[in-house]
Amino acid sequence: MARTQGSHSGITGPRVRDAALRLFARHGYAAVSMRQIAGEVGVQAGALYNYTPDKQSLLFELMRGHMEELLAAWDGLPQEGDAMAILEAFTRFHIRFHSERPDAVFIAYMELRNLTPGNFATVEALRRDYENRLEAILSRGVAQGVFRVPEPKIAAMAVIAMLTGVNTWFRTGGRLSLPEVEAIYWDMVRRAVSA
Template identity: 55%
Template sequence: MARKTGSHSEITGPKIKQAALVLFARHGFAAVTMRQIAANVGVQAGAIYNYTPDKQALLFDLLHGHMADLLSKWAVELVPKNPIAALDHFVAFHLDFHIKRPELVFISYMELRNLSEANFKAIVEQRRIYEKIIYNLILSGVVSGDFLVPDPKITSLALIALLTGPVDWFREDGRLTSDELTRQYCILTRQALGVSAQA
């Protein structure tokens, strides 16, 4: 199908994804129609299919892109060798990345169930890769004697949940600055991993 006159894929495509993100976060995936997304962008309903095959593809693109961006940004981080410093670095990275993307984080958790089986497996695999990063970091600290935890796997999952929580309530104009938030959560995660106050 030919694109409608005057449409620009490099502009309209990203606008469609952004509109879908906002509407999915506000109303839920199931309640949003392709017609609503098209109207939000300002294109005819039929034109939206020039940029995406269906609503499922839009949801997957959003979730997959979110995780791909997370993993690619971590891949270029200069992580300290010392386990405690590496933990602090991970805390700062995770908080900074997620509090800047509240809508993406929200739908990544709330709408995962609406993915097709194949798409669900793809996102879960990306999550496992990220979970392994903090797991390996914790395990390294356990081996070195810097961390004291009974189960590094459970601890890694608990820390990710703990560090993602501020997305629900943190506001840049609130009581804490982002730097103060990071400082507080570095203390919390150190305590959770049995790091002494003097470390």
């Protein structure tokens, strides 16, 4: 029953997405060819079109998948305590989730320009959903008197920008462990918004 061509392994689809994720993150969507992706997977370029209608859909599905995972992961956490406790949970969650997926995070922020308008609108809406989660936490904290934040929407964007910045320098096995990094950033976030 030896097969004469290809892997026929049944997992080519995920391998295509993995290869595209890594190559898009490393070189950028526009700079990566379908032939390169196929080469990583070990098939010819034409075979990719069994798994994606075109290159644009490949990018879009990676970005949408990432954002939906992000929202589902946060919404799946138990959210107990006052706004201060939930903000700490959010801070630690954001750093941890993003540090575990550097390629997907990179693509989600850098390749928005390369989405078609309709796909861009979808991904942007998901990103806004995530920002709104944090904004709601901050607003609740202001109402509870534990935070002093004049502009919760802006503070939410500022905090997310700061936390996402961890990905530009953090490397596992470096001087600081991830829990130590979380503690440093939580200290800054807490002081920046506390009443």
